[in-house]
Amino acid sequence: MVQVPEKLLLRALRGERTERPPIWLMRQAGRYLPEYHVTRDAAGGMLGLCNSPQHAMEVTLQPIRRFGLDGAILFADLPQLAAALGQTLEYVDGEGPTLSPPIRSSGDIGRYLSLSNLHEALAPIYETVRELAGALPDEVTLIGYAGAPWTVATYMVEGRGGGATDHAIIRQWALSDPDGFQPLIDMLTTAAIEFLDRQIHAGAEAVQLFESWAGILPEPFFRRWCVEPVAAIIKALKAKHPTVPVIAFPRAAGLLYESYVVEIVADCIGLDNTVPLGWASARIQGELGRCIQGNLDPQLLVAGGRALRSEVERILQAATGGPFVFNLGHGIPKTTPPEHVAALVAQVQAWRT
Known part of the structure; x- marks a missing residue:
């Protein structure tokens, strides 16, 4: 029997220094691709797109x-995930996702939310x-994901997502x-475990936890709301799944990255x-x-050219001494030219350690 070699991305996530770094990109499927807009329109908008497996x-x-x-993520x-707990999810042009009713008190948690309909x-x-899992090329790793509890809570409490809020209400x-807020984090922790477990059973080979709003909490609360959950x-x-790699991404954690890395035993840390x-x-x-x-920096992917090539080279020189996955520091902006993504992938995949 011929033994199939393990996928490059899985090897890196499990701690191996690979012959070249694997690459995938946050928001690699999205608004910068013309074919995405065609499919989104065919699905009837963002909500239809998310809820249609096809x-x-x-x-x-x-x-x-x-x-x-x-x-492939x-x-x-x-x-x-918030909608599965009981809120109504809608997408408003120019505003992104909105959730109603917003969760603003411990009483709201019991009034509006439940794990009973999650799956x-x-x-x-x-x-x-x-x-x-059955459609991807053999060499491509399927990545599942969930928002970390604090980040999903920001949507649920503020009632909307994106960068147009200072998150004053949730903070x-x-x-x-904090004791009144804790049950929401506890519910989201349980929901995330079950959600990711089901994704793995369905065929996800690795999972990522997105902590998009790690940078808005002071240190003691960062530990309670970001690290512990x-x-x-x-x-x-x-x-349940000891061989499935987990990536944790605490965006904008700054100096708190150190304690996050030490206390969270993730296989890979997103930077x-x-x-x-x-x-x-x-x-x-x-x-x-x-x-x-x-x-x-995603803006260098928008810029392209010499600036992009130089920074990619610097990152490759600095990070390929150990297990490394090439990615962005956040998601692909919608203004990114697809040809710049093609140039990036070609440069990374031509690299040899």
């Missing part, structure tokens, strides 16, 4: 066909994962009444574009023996 699979596969990336949206509501996502509640999720997943690669290489790859993922 269309969600198609947009997941689009960047794989175009660029030959090493990983499930196309879904972070607030779908029924998320069934289209599980079906998308199953279909992708006032979480900081002034994610650590609990990873511990539970590893008890935003502000994290010094010298520190990450020495501390995370060297001392802790773990994989790092990142961390090209």
